[in-house]
Amino acid sequence: MVRSLSRRAFLGGSLAVGATGLLAACGGGASSGQGGGSGSWSFKDDTGNTVNLDRRPTRIAGLNDTIASLWNYGIVPVASFGATALADDVNFEGKDTSKVTEVGNTYGQIDVEALAAQRPDVIVTHAYPVDTSGKLDPAKPLYGFNDLEQQKLVGEVAPIVAIAMAGPATKVIERTVDLATSLGVTEETLAEPRRKYEAARERLRKVAGSGLSVMAVAAYPSEGVHIAKAKDDPALRSYVDLGLSYPDPGGSDYYWRSVSWENITDYRTDVVLYSLRAMDGEAMLDQPTFAQLPAAKAGQVYPWEFSSMDYVAQARTIDNLAANLEKARKVS
Missing domain, CATH: 3.40.50.1980 (Nitrogenase molybdenum iron protein domain)
Incomplete structure (x- = not known):
């Protein structure tokens, strides 16, 4: 562990x-x-x-x-x-x-x-x-x-x-x-950013209807993989509220379920999102066990973006996520 x-x-x-x-x-x-x-x-x-x-x-x-x-x-x-x-x-x-x-x-x-x-x-x-x-x-x-x-x-x-x-x-x-x-x-300043944010949310809601399962991780060569818990992360939780399937990784710790590289094969989803502040997707694919995951074999490993909590930044991030999920298919 x-x-x-x-x-x-x-x-x-x-x-x-x-x-x-x-x-x-x-x-x-x-x-x-x-x-x-x-x-x-x-x-x-x-x-x-x-x-x-x-x-x-x-x-x-x-x-x-x-x-x-x-x-x-x-x-x-x-x-x-x-x-x-x-x-x-x-x-x-x-x-x-x-x-x-x-x-x-x-x-x-x-x-x-x-x-x-x-x-x-x-x-x-x-x-x-x-x-x-x-x-x-x-x-x-x-x-x-x-x-x-x-x-x-x-x-x-x-x-x-x-x-x-x-x-x-x-x-x-x-x-x-x-x-x-x-x-x-002013409300005038907020109106257009709010519209774009709601449009991005609707786009993600539609792609979530495909039933794709997702997990977001932060991985490190010597530590293994930390799987985020959607209920503890505001952005991930809001994606689940829109219908995105995010299986609970389990464990009693707050926010993360930490697993070894050897055990990551127990966590199978259609898509893996990787933290931009940890190992990138290409480096993770070099790990033999991670490469066995259905998402890895399908090339459905995308960035997990953190953005500030406002209409402008969240609209951009949600649109980017939706664009990636629109390319993905069920593989797990």
Whole structure:
């Protein structure tokens, strides 16, 4: 057997793939001002914390994954931190990242002084649950922070707002929209991205009707294969909600079922999705046991994309997934 890989370790270090509001809504954001930066501002985040400011925030800093979504709605951040440099993050392709001061490009390493120098009004990030129930543990740091001490230091620079990466992606996207609209994004701005997102979902719903079975994995030469559990990953869970067949790999661990290369042949699906932050499909096919899988023999091994939780990024990712599944056939 391979060692257990925690979701936080996978998402937070060089292995980050990310993956996708609380199972029960924690209340929406609100802004009383109509112009950028005007009026008082209040937002209740998914940890239950309410941030109140005299004016709507205009200088936004935070975790790459979160600011990418806000940027897709037109809010350009002043500073970022995360597991990678912005130039290496697909969520920022096509964006002029010279506008953003990177105060950390390794998970948990944040230059607090450099962050403070950017004078952010608010700092946005994600909160990951500790188990399948979606429970958040206040004794654990929010995503992106090395520990609670660091989180406290950052919180002294500006208030921190966290969106929970739990439940289906649709709920996370809705909460991100709540945050974006509280910051001044209009319904007019959201309308076309929402339309494209719903169109992509309908496309995936149609291809899911073919009955193809899918599993998403992160594989490593010396560790074996970590099979993601759809119920614990917001994006995968939303695909299942659209009708995609995603067999439960079993096991009692949260988020992953970890298996050796020798035992991967027990997990047979029509399609395998591989993490873009782990071994790619070609390298996996060089593993003799993996090559025996029906999906491998059929050449139905496609990328498992992580994208930010917003209409723009999710529409792109879902369209890419649907395009790959439209080429696939039942083989298991």
